[in-house]
Amino acid sequence: MSADLKIATWNVNSVRTRIGNVLKCLAEEKPDVVCLQEIKCQTEQFPYLEFEDMGYNCAVLGQKSYNGVAILSKFAIEETLPGLPGDASDEQARYLECVIAANKGPVRVASIYLPNGNPKTTEKFDYKLRWMQRLREHAKSLLKFEEPLILAGDYNVIAKDGHCWDPAVWVDDALMADETRAEFAALHWLGLDNAWQIKDGRDHQYTFWDYQRGAWNKDHGIHIDHILMSPQASDRLLDVKIARETRAEERPSDHVPVIASFDL
């Protein structure tokens, strides 16, 4: 089988600050589709020209200062849904969905920046759980299409103890709360597969290392960036990898890309 659709997800922690790192990665990996999170700029401030010069179409849902998600695609972008349904009052730019015209037919792709939710005693945690419930409802409706669907992004969930270097450090954290894990598991029971779990599944393969406390040098990371898929995509999954080398660059993002290849 040939890899006809290579898709990457990356929380870049400011696309303008990170533009050099991102362009370098795209030149090396040549993904067809890229889901970006935490672009931290308004839509009109997005560096469209740099990506268009590399052959990407851009769908962007920006926000001043915080959050912000985007999808880059070498294929035509046929329709877009900016924002997660279920709460018209939610103004945080954390969800962007589009349909891309891949080689063998349409593929629905979403770039997801799930709320952090800390501290757990505040309304931020309630917002996180409500957001996850909305994602579950929306995913349920999308799965009814029985088409290739890829939900990629920063889920801000430590799904199991082996996804962090020391569970004791995270025991009171919103990323590891029982309610958070239950909502993430519910996505799986809906019928969404996790690309990493299917093709690799090793523990202690992290996608985020804090800037503080020398976390990178000590490999004190967490695995919170994921590519979830419908069965119609899962059946065509070829391989997945974590591009951890990007964390060793000058002025890196605190997250690294997760990259999957599909026969789609």
Next chain:
DNA sequence: ATGCCACCTTCAAGGTGA
């Protein structure tokens, strides 16, 4: 219990992240 680092806005220092 807090800051650590690095981002944001906009030039000083507080908000945010995980």
